[in-house]
Amino acid sequence: MGDVVIIGGGVTGIQAALDLAGHGIMVHLIEREPSIGGHMAQLDKTFPTNDCSMCILSPKMLDVSRNPNIRIHTCSEVIGIEGEKGHFRVTIRKNPRYIDEELCNGCGDCIRICPVEVYNRFDAGIGIRKAIYKPHPQVVPDIVIKDPEHCIECGLCYDICGREAVQKEDRASESVIEAASIIIASGYEVFEAAKKDQFGYLRYPDVITSLEFERMMNASGPTSGSVRRLSDGKIPRHVVFIQCVGSRDVPLGRPYCSGVCCMYAIKNAMLIREKYPDTEVTILYMDIRAYGKGYEEYFERAKSLGVRFLRGMPAEIIEGGGEMILRIENTETGKMEEIRPELVVLSVGIGPARDSAEVAARCGIPVETTGFFTSLDDKINCVATIRPGIYIAGTSVSPKDIPDCVAQGQAAAMRAFLDAVKDC
Numbered sequence: 001m002g003d004v005v006i007i008g009g010g011v012t013g014i015q016a017a018l019d020l021a022g023h024g025i026m027v028h029l030i031e032r033e034p035s036i037g038g039h040m041a042q043l044d045k046t047f048p049t050n051d052c053s054m055c056i057l058s059p060k061m062l063d064v065s066r067n068p069n070i071r072i073h074t075c076s077e078v079i080g081i082e083g084e085k086g087h088f089r090v091t092i093r094k095n096p097r098y099i100d101e102e103l104c105n106g107c108g109d110c111i112r113i114c115p116v117e118v119y120n121r122f123d124a125g126i127g128i129r130k131a132i133y134k135p136h137p138q139v140v141p142d143i144v145i146k147d148p149e150h151c152i153e154c155g156l157c158y159d160i161c162g163r164e165a166v167q168k169e170d171r172a173s174e175s176v177i178e179a180a181s182i183i184i185a186s187g188y189e190v191f192e193a194a195k196k197d198q199f200g201y202l203r204y205p206d207v208i209t210s211l212e213f214e215r216m217m218n219a220s221g222p223t224s225g226s227v228r229r230l231s232d233g234k235i236p237r238h239v240v241f242i243q244c245v246g247s248r249d250v251p252l253g254r255p256y257c258s259g260v261c262c263m264y265a266i267k268n269a270m271l272i273r274e275k276y277p278d279t280e281v282t283i284l285y286m287d288i289r290a291y292g293k294g295y296e297e298y299f300e301r302a303k304s305l306g307v308r309f310l311r312g313m314p315a316e317i318i319e320g321g322g323e324m325i326l327r328i329e330n331t332e333t334g335k336m337e338e339i340r341p342e343l344v345v346l347s348v349g350i351g352p353a354r355d356s357a358e359v360a361a362r363c364g365i366p367v368e369t370t371g372f373f374t375s376l377d378d379k380i381n382c383v384a385t386i387r388p389g390i391y392i393a394g395t396s397v398s399p400k401d402i403p404d405c406v407a408q409g410q411a412a413a414m415r416a417f418l419d420a421v422k423d424c
Contacts (some may be wrong), residue, residue: 004028018063036140041053092177098167210264242347243283284313392412
């Protein structure tokens with residue numbers, strides 16, 4: 001049977017890899033980051049059950065690492081694809097990690113001794129990491145990575161590593177994988193909130209994005225699960241969520257609904273009310289889209305917990321007298337309202353991964369005007385593309401929640417399985 005290459009190690013790619021490996025197919029899981037897991041690893045809870053995100057994802061990540069039919073390629077990118085269905089040649093570039101992956105056991109001694117502290121991208125701007133680090137405690141593979149840009153070459157990590165796994169020099173390398181089929185599950189990027197200048201993101205310290213809020217709420221995050229104002233470290237007495245930031249915005253070229261923003265805002269609002277009963281929570285929205293199984297009931301549960309839903313969007317956030325002021329027309333009553341929140345969370349939309357166009361060009365498949373990959377036929381088979389043997393799944397196709405990503409990953413896996421079996 002032929003091998004299958006999966007581009008993207010988020011929950012979609014992980015599920016597809018596990019399904020294929022369970023059928024005896026050799027899978028190559030390509031992930032550009034130091035660990036698999038994708039955006040789901042950043043989340044605190046999942047809707048509509050409020051289950052722990054990593055409690056669902058981490059066992060799958062470990063299953064991938066232990067499966068003999070799955071080879072994980074982290075810090076890696078696909079730089080070339082040639083051939084046709086059943087006989088693809090996929091060129092992989094592995095970027096330097098500055099760590100001997102065979103020797104490193106992930107003990108973390110080098111992390112503890114490193115004196116350099118820098119911005120941690122995994123914590124979305126509100127956490128720090130060392131120059132040699134793991135993005136989070138549950139990384140797979142359990143290996144550190146050294147950041148040469150910020151490393152000051154003090155030599156402490158070399159001295160403390162008894163296995164001599166830390167390397168002073170490392171170079172990118174290339175390899176070629178022969179595969180019967182390819183699955184693209186390259187995921188998404190969140191909207192850059194600073195593009196909506198009227199909301200003062202990066203200008204007002206207490207205006208944050210929903211992803212930053214997720215890391216704040218996460219028990220393993222930079223604030224150990226405590227919600228705090230970044231300006232003074234106090235618990236906010238009033239939190240406001242502003243919906244559709246970077247979604248349903250035609251002038252910005254993002255006319256689509258991001259699908260998950262209403263539900264994750266409801267989830268986070270409920271978590272605030274449960275953890276801080278004295279904190280007032282308001283969600284400012286255009287429309288609430290609670291379309292999935294149990295989602296409408298989840299919406300009603302939020303209202304019963306005291307979350308206020310105000311139908312109206314503010315034109316801007318004004319600063320006055322040390323406070324943030326939002327003036328909104330309540331479109332249900334026709335009256336103007338003024339709100340003075342202590343923390344504003346921008347519910348940013350999701351869009352295609354930053355390199356989607358380049359990946360599509362290498363694969364010979366088109367992208368839509370929004371940047372998402374184009375399916376062959378959305379009505380009949382939403383995972384196939386115009387190029388036989390190449391399939392797409394998850395949020396690389398369109399915005400969707402975790403259950404839909406998993407289902408589409410499974411669908412793509414079965415199509416790839418048929419190609420691999422025919423290659424026998």
